[in-house]
Amino acid sequence: MPKIAINGKEIDVPVGTLVLDACKNVGIDIPHYCYHPALTPVATCRMCMVEIKGMPKLATSCTTTVGPAPKDQPDSLVMEIFTDSPQVADARAGVMEFLLMNHPLDCPICDQAGECKLQDYSYTYGSGDSRMHEAKRRYRYEDLGGKIVIDKNRCIHCTRCIRFTQEISGGSELTVAQRGANLEVTTYSGKSLDSNPYAANVVDICPVGALTSRDFRFKKRVWYLTAVPSICRESALAAPVWIDHEGNQIHRMRPRPIDDRKETHFISDRERYSYKHYNLQDRPSQIIKQQDGTISEIFTQAMQALTAVVAQGTIGCDAAQKVAECASSPSHLYGSGDLRLPIDLAHLQKETDGIINRKGLEQRGFRFGQLESLKAQIAQGHIKTVILVHDQSVSSEEETALLMQILKTATTSIVFEVLQSELGKLATLWLPMTSYVEENDFVININGEICRYQKVLKAPDGCNTLVHWMQCLRSSSLVSTAS
Ligand code: SF4
Ligand code: FES
Incomplete structure (x- = not known):
C-alpha cells in the first residue's frame, strides 16, 4: 500500500x-x-x-x-x-464568508439549529466577520409537496439533495434553476416530492436548514431530544435508526448510518414516520378475561392441555424463546405475518419481506405459512390451547381471518397484544404487552445479522414485556387485576 x-x-x-x-x-x-x-x-x-x-x-x-x-x-x-x-x-x-453572504441569521427559528454544519464550521473555521453590505436575497418558503418545505434563503447550493433524487431515489424531482447569484434549488415545474417514498432523506442530507420536514418543523429544539440507537421494525432489513425522544414521547426517527454501508444512510418515509405508532402512553393496560378464576388458574389449566404457540414475526428473539417454552412440543410452534413490501429503492434495498424477525423465529423452531395445518390440528382435537402473540399490522386480511378461526375453534386462547384488536376480543385471556420501543431485545434480520434495540419509552403501568409475562404466569405469581 x-x-x-x-x-x-x-x-x-x-x-x-x-x-x-x-x-x-x-x-x-x-x-x-x-x-x-x-x-x-x-x-x-x-x-x-x-x-x-x-x-x-x-x-x-x-x-x-x-x-x-x-x-x-x-x-x-x-x-x-x-x-x-x-x-x-x-x-x-x-469559503465560509462566501457561503454566509446570502444566508440569513435566523438560527433562533431554524429547525437545523443545534445540528447545523454552517453553524459548527462558521464557529470553528469562519473569520467571524463579513464584508457584505448589500441586501441579502429573499425568498418565501415553499412547500415541495406535503412532506418537505424549502427555505431557499438558507441554501448553500451544495446539490446533495439534487444528487440524492437523481442517484438514490431516482425520481430526479429536484434541480437547480437560474444562474450566478440567482441560483436556486427547486423542483421541475409541476413536480412535488410527494410521490417519492424516500423524500424525507433530503432533510437529513441537507447540511443547513434549507430543507425541513413538515412533520418535525418547529416542533422541538434538537438539544432537548435524547437520541437512542435502535432499529426500525418496518421491514426485514431492520434498518439502523436513531430514535429521538423527550418527555416519554418519540419526536423523530432518522437513519443511523454505518460506515461503508450506503444503504444505511437512508430510510423510507414509511419507516421514518412509523414512530407515530409507538407513542401509545394512554392505551388501555387492563388484563381482560372471559373465564372464571384467577389469571394464574386460567393459565395453569390451559397449559395442562396440548398447547400451540403462534407468534407474529415482529417480536424479539428473547421473547420468542420464552413464549416457545409454553408449546407442548417443538412442532407446535407457528410463525405468522405475511406482509410483503414493494421495492422502494431498487439499487440499494432489494428485499421485500415485511417481517423483521422471520429468521430469528425460524431459528427458534417457529414455522411460517403453516396456520392451515394448525387449524386442522385444532379441529381434530390434537391441540386445545392456543397462545397468540399478535401484531395486526403485519397480517393480510386472509391471515387475520384464519387466526380468528383458530382462536374461535381452540378451547382456550391466550392473546398478547400492544393494543387490543378485534381478534384479541375473542381471547379467553388477553394480556397487554409492551411495544418494541418499551423493551430490550434483538432480532435477526434478513441478512442474518443480530440487530439489537433498547428501551426508549416507559410503558404504561400494567403493560409488561412478553418475557416478564411468561415469568409471572409460569411461576403463578400473578395477582389477578383483570376486568
Ligand atoms: S441539500 Fe440543502 S443546501 Fe444543499 S443544495 Fe439542497 S437545499 Fe441547498
Ligand atoms: S468541495 Fe469537497 S466537500 Fe465540497
Whole structure:
C-alpha cells in the first residue's frame, strides 16, 4: 500500500483512497458540505480544501485520491498532506464568508439549529466577520409537496439533495434553476416530492436548514431530544435508526448510518414516520378475561392441555424463546405475518419481506405459512390451547381471518397484544404487552445479522414485556387485576 503523510504523520492507505477519508482515518475531520459518502462527489462547496506538497494550488480532499507508489521507490511518500496550514485556514474562512453572504441569521427559528454544519464550521473555521453590505436575497418558503418545505434563503447550493433524487431515489424531482447569484434549488415545474417514498432523506442530507420536514418543523429544539440507537421494525432489513425522544414521547426517527454501508444512510418515509405508532402512553393496560378464576388458574389449566404457540414475526428473539417454552412440543410452534413490501429503492434495498424477525423465529423452531395445518390440528382435537402473540399490522386480511378461526375453534386462547384488536376480543385471556420501543431485545434480520434495540419509552403501568409475562404466569405469581 502507498505511504502518505498527513500533517507529518505517516500512514499506509489503499490506492484510490480519498484524501478526505484518509484524514478521517487518522482522526482529522475535514469540514465539508457537498461531499456525502453515498453520493457522487462534485467538489462544489470548496470547504474541504487541503494543501498537498508539490501541487500549485490547494486541492479538494473530496475528489483527490491517493495514487500508487513509483515502482522503483515503493517505500517513498506518495503524498504529503497538510490540513492545518495558514493557507488552508485562510481558504476555509474565505469559503465560509462566501457561503454566509446570502444566508440569513435566523438560527433562533431554524429547525437545523443545534445540528447545523454552517453553524459548527462558521464557529470553528469562519473569520467571524463579513464584508457584505448589500441586501441579502429573499425568498418565501415553499412547500415541495406535503412532506418537505424549502427555505431557499438558507441554501448553500451544495446539490446533495439534487444528487440524492437523481442517484438514490431516482425520481430526479429536484434541480437547480437560474444562474450566478440567482441560483436556486427547486423542483421541475409541476413536480412535488410527494410521490417519492424516500423524500424525507433530503432533510437529513441537507447540511443547513434549507430543507425541513413538515412533520418535525418547529416542533422541538434538537438539544432537548435524547437520541437512542435502535432499529426500525418496518421491514426485514431492520434498518439502523436513531430514535429521538423527550418527555416519554418519540419526536423523530432518522437513519443511523454505518460506515461503508450506503444503504444505511437512508430510510423510507414509511419507516421514518412509523414512530407515530409507538407513542401509545394512554392505551388501555387492563388484563381482560372471559373465564372464571384467577389469571394464574386460567393459565395453569390451559397449559395442562396440548398447547400451540403462534407468534407474529415482529417480536424479539428473547421473547420468542420464552413464549416457545409454553408449546407442548417443538412442532407446535407457528410463525405468522405475511406482509410483503414493494421495492422502494431498487439499487440499494432489494428485499421485500415485511417481517423483521422471520429468521430469528425460524431459528427458534417457529414455522411460517403453516396456520392451515394448525387449524386442522385444532379441529381434530390434537391441540386445545392456543397462545397468540399478535401484531395486526403485519397480517393480510386472509391471515387475520384464519387466526380468528383458530382462536374461535381452540378451547382456550391466550392473546398478547400492544393494543387490543378485534381478534384479541375473542381471547379467553388477553394480556397487554409492551411495544418494541418499551423493551430490550434483538432480532435477526434478513441478512442474518443480530440487530439489537433498547428501551426508549416507559410503558404504561400494567403493560409488561412478553418475557416478564411468561415469568409471572409460569411461576403463578400473578395477582389477578383483570376486568
Ligand atoms: S437545499 Fe440543502 S441539500 Fe439542497 S443544495 Fe441547498 S443546501 Fe444543499
Ligand atoms: S466537500 Fe469537497 S468541495 Fe465540497
